[in-house]
Structures are given as C-alpha cells and as structure tokens.
Amino acid sequence: MAERAITLEVITPERVVFREEVDSLIVPGAEGLLGVLPDHAPMVAALKIGILTYRKDGERRRVAVAGGFFEVADNHAVVLSDAAERAEEIDVLRARQAAERARRRLAEREANWDFERARAALNRALNRLRAAGADTGDLA
Structure with a gap:
C-alpha cells in the first residue's frame, strides 16, 4: 500500500459493499471518467452506470455501479449507488x-x-x- 491512501466506501441502500484503503480510483462520472489520487481536492459528482476501477497493492480491481453519487474529501471517497457489485461477486x-x-x-x-x-x-x-x-x- 502506498504511504498515502484513500479510504474508499461503496454503499447501496441494502449494504456497505466494501470499505478499503486504496491507492487510486477511477469512477464513471456523468460527464466522463474521474481519476482520484491521494490528496485530491474535495469534490461531489453524479455517477452514471459504469465500472469503478481502483488499485490496491498494485492490483487493479473493478466494481459495477448503477449510477449514483460520488464524494471525495480528506482522502475519503464515498460512492452511493442503487446497486453495486464487485467483479468477483457478479x-x-x-x-x-x-x-x-x-x-x-x-x-x-x-x-x-x-x-x-x-x-x-x-x-x-x-x-x-x-x-x-x-x-x-x-x-x-
């Protein structure tokens, strides 16, 4: 894990899909892909149906999200979506x-x-x- 990490939470109405420390992430913003590294400026964005990709320990992982909202501040990123599944759960x-x-x-x-x-x-x-x-x- 990098010295600086981002805490990523993916949450649906039914459950917390996961909460992990990640090195970086890319979310499917309504206006295009949004890349996030540690110390990113605070931001809120709408999401479209797409694939959230994140890196942890040098490994790329994927999560299918069904739109929603994304917020990042103080190295803490939250995705709120109606539905989300890790690739391995699909x-x-x-x-x-x-x-x-x-x-x-x-x-x-x-x-x-x-x-x-x-x-x-x-x-x-x-x-x-x-x-x-x-x-x-x-x-x-």
Whole structure:
C-alpha cells in the first residue's frame, strides 16, 4: 500500500459493499471518467452506470455501479449507488439472462414495456458483464 491512501466506501441502500484503503480510483462520472489520487481536492459528482476501477497493492480491481453519487474529501471517497457489485461477486449467467431479456423487450417494443426501463436494464446487465470480465458478444 502506498504511504498515502484513500479510504474508499461503496454503499447501496441494502449494504456497505466494501470499505478499503486504496491507492487510486477511477469512477464513471456523468460527464466522463474521474481519476482520484491521494490528496485530491474535495469534490461531489453524479455517477452514471459504469465500472469503478481502483488499485490496491498494485492490483487493479473493478466494481459495477448503477449510477449514483460520488464524494471525495480528506482522502475519503464515498460512492452511493442503487446497486453495486464487485467483479468477483457478479453472477455472469444471471447478468447474461437479464441482458437477453432486456434486448428482447427492446426488440419487441411491446406497448406494455417501458422502453427506457428496458434500455436501462440492458445497460446495467452489460455493465455487470463487463465488470466481471465476461464476453458481451452479441448482447452489446
């Protein structure tokens, strides 16, 4: 671990996904990727669906986040998201099934399915697959 570290917390309404000391992180800001190193200036930002990447002990780790908010101050970073999963926690089969289901709904454009909800579900499922390092193949 570097001499100076950032305490990173990822929190959802259901649980604290994790709290760790990290060397650096990159979050999927609504306006683009945001890189954070120790002693970063205080900041608050909206997040989009994407992959939070962080480094700890020279190893890169990933977390799928479903949007939310990010705050950093005094070497303490907090991500608040409706859903977040570490790459190693993601059930790839379940995520693939969710992506396929959302793609079918988008293709069918059934009157009883909300197009925006189906598109958001597809984006979340594809994000989870990418975070887990799984092939998105013809789903993307």
